[in-house]
Amino acid sequence: MSAFWHPPNPGGSPKPESLPGPGGLSGLGASPGPGGPLGPGGLPGPGASLAPRSLSRPKGPLNRQILHVDMNCFYAAVELLHRPELRGRPVVVGGHEEMRHGIVLAKNLIAKRFGIQTGMSLVEARQQCPELVTIPPDYHLYMEFSRLARAIYYDYTDLVEPFGPDEAWLDVTGSVHLWGNDSRLIAEEISERVKAELGVSVSVGLSWNKIFAKFGSDYRKPDAVTIITPENYRQIVWTAPVGELLYVGRATRNKLAASAIHTIGELACEDERLLRNKFGKIGPMLQLFAQGGDITPVKVLDPQSSTVDYEIKSIGNGLTAPHDIVDERDGRLLVSLLSESVAQRLREQRLKARTICITVRDSADLSCYSRQAPLPQATNITREINAAAFALLAANEPLDGSRPLRTLGVRAANLVDANLPQQLSIFGDEQQRLALERLDSTIDELRRRFGNNIVRRAVALGDEQMTPLDICRDNVVHPVGFLHR
């Protein structure tokens, strides 16, 4: 066990602390586990007989101190700060009710009491609660709060990985000695500061791996700190429904249920070969996550260098879209946003790409794949990168609503120095290419001076949720790195 893990202080995190102390697997069969919303819900806990001997200790190195900070009811909380007159009323943030994407993006606690859920259509939400106040989203405002929150996190570590606008992982292993080797103190201080400085409450999870830290921040909210330790994870994490594990979506949960796997503990203790047979490589990966064996590092997302690997073998951007990508229009839009930032980075680094790659993650389960294609000639022209990436997507996806996608990535690879002389294509229109290059460099200059969102492609104006995204600054994809190591 790690020397870093100290018994938490009274009052810090009462729910986990009220659980039995360090418990072996033997105690779990009889233990009802923690109650509350994420409790076992009557599902059987993992019994001693389920656990192989090899699971007597959690998988993975235990010496990391990882926080997951989640700003509660983020969009709604930020809006209410600016509209104090709405306090006490049921409020949701969402698009215009008549528009196709008019869904609830965030709700306050009062709206939640009416049964309103994130993702529900605004029409449905209004049926549940006729006096509902709907506010159109102001992403610029949320991104600013997101940036301000990250500025606080950077006071504790430079290892900060955003996970959407309202969540982030922080690896504080290297700085925890400044807080008496007690990372809970860091969690509590961050929580106090975000509340005092931004007016938004947070829930924080703390563990030795990212998956359990995320679980902890979901476990109790709002305004709570939950610590998942090698001593308590079986009682807290393993007794929870398997759907509470990050990356177990509805389709995977249903498939797991068909194999009589209902809790995270049951997933952790299942026969690996069976999981591999049924789920492919996702099965053992999810099992490893359930065992506490997620070793993915907290990935630094410095806008200047984050998605450029050290040898600059490739430059890529990925995005988990605010809503599923269901049709060609969505696909074109997201590919365009991603290609734009990839091409811009190529130009910043004075590089051109000879190969374009896409990564696609299905919304219904975790399936994720990559495809690549050579470019007719090395390029960093936005329009060419975009056309090649979209062609690759369209060749592999129906984009007709039958297979919603969650995450898309566009990557430029096989890079060459942009200044290298190139053979002119006898088929391509070199005059047009030169014009496109001039256009790109003008846009780059405008963006350098006035920010990334000063110029937009027309296609990017077609979606109220994606349009305001500044992909160059706000992009996150975990676990694509894990899947493609």
Ligand SMILES: [Mg+2]
């Ligand atoms: Mg949140």
